[in-house]
Amino acid sequence: MEEQQARAPEDMRRVAIFLRRFESGMKVEIGTINRRKVDYFKAATAIEALLSPAYAKQKGLPKIANATEALAVLSTLNAFGFFQHVRRIPHPRLLFPAVLRITPNQQNLVAADGYYAWFFELRWAKYVRPAVVFALLFAGSLLRYEIVRMGVYLCIFMLGVVELFVGIVVVRYIFYIMTGFAFGPGSGIWIFPNLFANTGSVESFSPLWDREQP
Structure with a gap:
């Protein structure tokens, strides 16, 4: 052919x-x-x-x-x-x-x-298609086992938590810089001001916001 x-x-x-x-x-x-x-x-x-x-x-x-x-x-x-x-x-x-x-x-x-x-x-299809089929079969065989399946779900959940935390950190810094321009240097508003304080998990998210005093 x-x-x-x-x-x-x-x-x-x-x-x-x-x-x-x-x-x-x-x-x-x-x-x-x-x-x-x-x-x-x-x-x-x-x-x-x-x-x-x-x-x-x-x-x-x-x-x-x-x-x-x-x-x-x-x-x-x-x-x-x-x-x-x-x-x-x-x-x-x-x-x-x-x-x-x-x-x-x-x-x-x-x-x-x-x-x-x-x-x-197509040239790329000769190599990509077998690799995709193998990956799907391998993933399917692993997910048959309940423990492995739960481990995968737990990893996905933990990655979601980490991404959420990083998003909060980025947003609070952006918000602080924006409010700093509005109220003057050193007077910005922190979202979750105790986020990195040496406190418990609940206290780290309380209060919701606080204004930094110059």
Whole structure:
């Protein structure tokens, strides 16, 4: 497939890259071919992407004015092996991901109602996707254990408390500087004036405010 794709014209390769990017807006589903996960799509969604304003803004891509021209571009991509025609195998139970079977079209013509599996990946996706899947599986296996799950929740709570405390410190200093300009140097108002005093936890937040005497 890669050798076949390498022979494709540069503008066709750029079209394939656009369709594989999130900004194309294509709806992509996950299926399996011989137990290997693949992305597949309905050609109608690819036609919509090629006729979208997002495609029109791209530079170095062939101009496409209507659905007929979009199908011609998709047929060219199919001929260079960027994707292949597939059909979903019926199953008595609803399966996810869907089981697919490759059904090559000898003329490489793309039909709007047909389904096609991608055999072209962006370079970063080859490395990022497996890493994300591994991270999700690892996190899911850890969260099965109640103690670990409680530890994660506790860490999140403690981080929230620390962020709240830092926010209070920043706000009180900003408020002191602003009131210092209003009342004169050394006469600003402190929020929680005992926050850093050698007192108990409750006393540190009492009184709510106090004005510093020059």
